[in-house]
Amino acid sequence: MPAAPILPGTTRRQFLTLLGLSAAAVSCGTATAGGARPPADQVKTLKYQGWVGQVTLPELAADLGYLGDVRLEWVGNTISGPQDIQSAATGQIHFGGAFNGAVVKLAAGNAPIKAVISYYGSDRNTFSGYYVLQDSPIRSARDLIGKKVGMNTLGAHSQAMLDIYLGRNGLSKADAAKVEALVVPPVNTEQALRQKQIDVAVLGGVLRDKALANGGIRPLFSDFELLGAFSAGTYVFTDRFIEENPDTVRTFTTGVAKAIEWSRTTPREQVIARHTEIVRKRGRNEDTSTLRFWRSYGVAETGGRISDKEFQLWIDWLGDRGEVRKDRLKASDLYTNEFNAHGKA
Incomplete structure (x- = not known):
């Protein structure tokens, strides 16, 4: 399949430089608000981007009836978490999700955004693996020096894990710089590896399991092996949207939390059947064959609640790379659990 389109109005330059987004670039979508709107006037239809052939947690929550009077409006697909949260910061969509390091970097650029719930992570069943051909x-x-590693986007989760792996295994910064990270759409990554266009493929979720079922590849390492079970990415809204629409944000966040726990407690076969039904109903001519490989969303904490550790790791990583100033970022300022009512008395 071809790569999913970037939203109209987002240039290639923006896409490639989105993690360096400045406050000026997002000012149009994040100006200071005048306070919460009355409940009846709050935004009830949330624009968002999806992922080809996958069911996101908000989509699952909506289908399960957990979003109440809040509706989702799909405006296109993405292959990049950083692009997704940039689109949220600039007001093209209402919420976006990305690797927590990307959230840190966007916040460091003075984008007034706040993470409200974790939506993906790594565990024994769901992880990103770095695969090579069997021979x-x-x-x-x-x-890996001089080799090409294919991943969905640069400057995000997959590149961070590659850097950690190289550093832990004694490569100097100079040698690590000789390992070439390349952007490859997730649906094309397995094919690119088999055709030897890349030397290593980053594969996760159903695409990983499908590739393994096809045979002829083996793992080099995984993010789960590096860090254990952890929540890796969060959904964000702008501060302005949260201030003006707190009831909507609460309904959304709590609904997604319920969907996380539904996916944990429901037999896997039933979750897969629900995912398949959702994809078929939305009528986007998507391949549903990979859905049978789904195992979990990988969220570590109950209901997707967020803690400091999920951001501090990336504040430290980006600080060591000289991309952010550690002393100017506080993990607790980047997220809130205020709107996650799941499990509260």
């Missing part, structure tokens, strides 16, 4: 000579981090 590849690549066996270690040092073997």
